Amino acid sequence: MKIRLSRPAGKTSAVRHMIGKPNAMVNSAASLPPTTTLLDLMRLAGGIAGEVIRHPRTFSVRTVFRKWARHAAARRGSANLVLNFGVKRILLVGGSELSKAILDARPSPGGITMGEAKRKGMSFLAPHALTISDGAEWERLRAFNEGVLEPGRPHEHERVFLGHVLAAFETPIRDINGIRAAMSRSMLGIVFGGKAPAWLADDVQTLVGLVQNPVKRRIMGFSGRRRRERFYAALRDLWRDPAAVRTASLLGVAHRSATARPAGDETLLLEQLPHWMFTFTGSGTDLVARALTLILSDADVRRRVETELEGTGALEEPATIRDLALVEACLIEGAHLFPPVTKTFHCAPAGASVAGVVIPPGMEVLHSFPLVAESDATEVRRFRPERWLESGRVTSGFDPFLGGARGCPGRSIILHVSKAALAVMIGRQRLTLDGVTLKTDDLPLEFPRRGVAFRPA
Numbered sequence: 360m361k362i363r364l365s366r367p368a369g370k371t372s373a374v375r376h377m378i379g380k381p382n383a384m385v386n387s388a389a390s391l392p393p394t395t396t397l398l399d400l401m402r403l404a405g406g407i408a409g410e411v412i413r414h415p416r417t418f419s420v421r422t423v424f425r426k427w428a429r430h431a432a433a434r435r436g437s438a439n440l441v442l443n444f445g446v447k448r449i450l451l452v453g454g455s456e457l458s459k460a461i462l463d464a465r466p467s468p469g470g471i472t473m474g475e476a477k478r479k480g481m482s483f484l485a486p487h488a489l490t491i492s493d494g495a496e497w498e499r500l501r502a503f504n505e506g507v508l509e510p511g512r513p514h515e516h517e518r519v520f521l522g523h524v525l526a527a528f529e530t531p532i533r534d535i536n537g538i539r540a541a542m543s544r545s546m547l548g549i550v551f552g553g554k555a556p557a558w559l560a561d562d563v564q565t566l567v568g569l570v571q572n573p574v575k576r577r578i579m580g581f582s583g584r585r586r587r588e589r590f591y592a593a594l595r596d597l598w599r600d601p602a603a604v605r606t607a608s609l610l611g612v613a614h615r616s617a618t619a620r621p622a623g624d625e626t627l628l629l630e631q632l633p634h635w636m637f638t639f640t641g642s643g644t645d646l647v648a649r650a651l652t653l654i655l656s657d658a659d660v661r662r663r664v665e666t667e668l669e670g671t672g673a674l675e676e677p678a679t680i681r682d683l684a685l686v687e688a689c690l691i692e693g694a695h696l697f698p699p700v701t702k703t704f705h706c707a708p709a710g711a712s713v714a715g716v717v718i719p720p721g722m723e724v725l726h727s728f729p730l731v732a733e734s735d736a737t738e739v740r741r742f743r744p745e746r747w748l749e750s751g752r753v754t755s756g757f758d759p760f761l762g763g764a765r766g767c768p769g770r771s772i773i774l775h776v777s778k779a780a781l782a783v784m785i786g787r788q789r790l791t792l793d794g795v796t797l798k799t800d801d802l803p804l805e806f807p808r809r810g811v812a813f814r815p816a
Contacts, residue, residue, distance in 0.1 A: 389712035391719070392450065393435040394443050403427045421701070422805050425729055428453060439716060442725075449723045450716075453730035455757050460714035461705055461724065463763030466493035470711060474704025474723045480570045484587060485630035489768075501768070504631060507613045508768045516549075517677045517775065519607040523548030524776050525674060528783040532790060534812045538651070538780070539644040545776055546639035550632065552606025555597055562590045563636045594629045609635055635769060642699035643773045647780050649806050650693040653742045654781070655790065655813070656797040660744060664689065668786035674779065686778045688744040694759035696740060697806040698728040703761075729804070732757045742799035789816040 406427050410418040428451060432440055438454030452458050464471040472493045481491045489500045514520060527544035530537075543560035547553060569576045569583045576583060597603045597610060604614035610632075617628055654661050664685055672679040703726045707713075710720035718724060760767040767773075784790045794812035797803075 389715050389717045391717040392437050392439040392441050394441040394448070395431055396443070399427075399431050400444070402431075417809065419805050419808070421729075425727070425733075425804055428727065428730060429733065438730075441722075447723075449725050450718060451730075452724060452726045453733075455731050457714045457716050458726055458728075458731045458757070459762060461726070462758075462761050462765045464713075465764040466497045468493050469709060471705055471707050471713070471718075474706045474725075476723060477704040480573065480576070483576055483583070484566050484570050485633050487627045487630045488634060489631060490634065490765075500627075500631065501764075503613075503616060503628070504768045506616045507609055507631075508635070508772060510766075510768045510771050512771065513677060513681065514772055514775075515612070516607040520549045520772070520776070521675065521677050521680060521779055523553070524779040525783060528780050528788075531788050531815050532784055532813055533793075535644070535648045537813075538648050539640060541780065542639045542644045542647065542776075545780075546636055548608070549639075549772070549776070550609045550635050551597060552603060552608035552611060554600065554603040554606060554608075554610075556593060559590065559593055560636070560640055562586055563633055564640050566590060566633070567637045567641060591626075591629060594632055595625070598625065598629060638767075638769050638773055639776070643777060645697075645699040645806075646690060646694055646773070647777045648811065649697045649699075650690045650777070651781060651784060651790070651813070652792070652795070652797060652806075652811055653693050653696070653799060654689055654785065655792045657742055657799040660689065660742065660799075661785070664781075664785055668782055674782050674786070677775075680775055680779050680782065683778050683782060684748060685744065686781050687774060688747040689781070690774065690777050691747050691759070692742060692744040695732050695757065696742065696802055698732055698759050700759070700761070701728055702726055703728075728757065728759070732759075740802040740804075742797075742802065784813075790814065791816050 403424070406423045407418075407420060410420075410423050428440065432438055432453055439457055440451045440453065442449045442451050452461065461471055466472050473491045478491045481488050485491075487496070487500070489497065489504050492500050509515065524545045527541045527548070530541075532538055532541065543557075543564075547555050547557065547560060551559075566583070566587060569579060598614065604611050613628065613631070654664055667683060667685045671682060674680065705724040705726070706721060707718040707724075708721055711718045758766070760770045790813040792812070793814040795807045795810040797807075
């Protein structure tokens with residue numbers, strides 16, 4: 360993977376015209392992706408209007424946008440596009456090669472860094488979050504997060520964490536809200552050792568909702584700031600509570616790590632916690648709910664999962680959960696079909712050429728992970744988890760946990776938690792579908808937003 364930063368150099372007039380900055384390119388082999396036109400925007404508007412008319416209660420702008428972007432890219436023979444909205448142009452990343460190259464790069468203010476849209480949103484909740492840091496601060500915070508989350512290996516508190524998950528999922532689950540509530544209880548135990556008030560889970564969910572929606576953020580500015588102040592006051596009390604930081608929890612590991620090797624002031628360290636929390640209540644919940652629905656929709660896969668669970672040891676043993684290879688494959692497959700994280704933003708302030716693609720200086724770069732996953736697919740959308748178990752394993756340019764320098768440091772923990780949750784719901788609760796059933800050999804572009812329900816067999 361090669362990334363070349365832009366610097367003044369003589370270029371062809373064609374390239375100068377494409378990017379609108381005469382001195383912004385250095386790699387003449389790289390090129391700007393094709394640009395959409397007014398006709399494309401009219402097609403998009405027509406698609407949205409048609410979807411509203413046909414499905415007034417269930418229409419999805421995201422589904423229309425994905426179909427439109429895919430067709431616009433196909434007409435131009437390119438997986439990536441420059442979306443020209445007149446007053447603003449955005450580079451849409453729909454190809455796995457470009458996506459991987461950008462995500463592999465270490466965040467740097469002089470290279471590839473977070474986009475302005477993401478930086479503004481996340482700054483409302485955590486101005487020093489790892490996901491919007493770059494340069495030396497990113498290096499320091501990445502090391503701190505990895506020291507706490509222990510990626511790529513069983514966590515030192517794995518057994519205690521598993522106990523929290525099993526307790527959280529004791530009550531039979533009825534719907535996705537039930538999964539979210541159980542994941543919230545798991546989070547309170549794993550992150551805070553059970554010492555945090557239950558309302559913290561609701562607060563982080565609400566605050567991240569404001570992060571992701573600039574309109575809501577503007578409308579609820581005052582109440583949102585008050586909620587954020589209450590949220591951080593509670594985190595600060597927990598950080599300073601000797602009983603809380605002695606628990607077998609992520610908070611305890613973070614406090615120990617910060618004491619042994621200071622990585623920043625108290626506020627900066629506390630701003631790392633919201634991402635740990637929301638991984639459970641947000642993307643982690645989606646990961647579990649989608650995998651569960653897919654498994655229960657496919658009789659053959661369900662039988663094989665049940666056979667795997669029956670042939671293992673006690674669920675209370677961490678090794679049992681680690682050995683659930685098919686359950687993990689179902690989670691990975693579900694995340695490829697319905698990515699829990701659908702988009703992220705980057706930019707190259709000075710401009711760059713990445714994987715043969717020109718990124719003009721300051722242009723917002725939008726990763727559409729569903730499009731990236733589709734560009735990597737070689738067959739129709741069907742649920743086939745065994746492909747992740749086959750010899751030679753399928754290779755994919757798309758990683759639902761991101762990858763490279765920007766890979767999710769909490770991947771190992773959330774996969775372990777998700778596998779345990781599925782093991783309880785399928786192996787102990789014997790859940791079946793009581794609503795929407797997916798056609799797993801021809802799946803929709805979007806996971807159903809309504810109608811997914813479960814009941815014990």
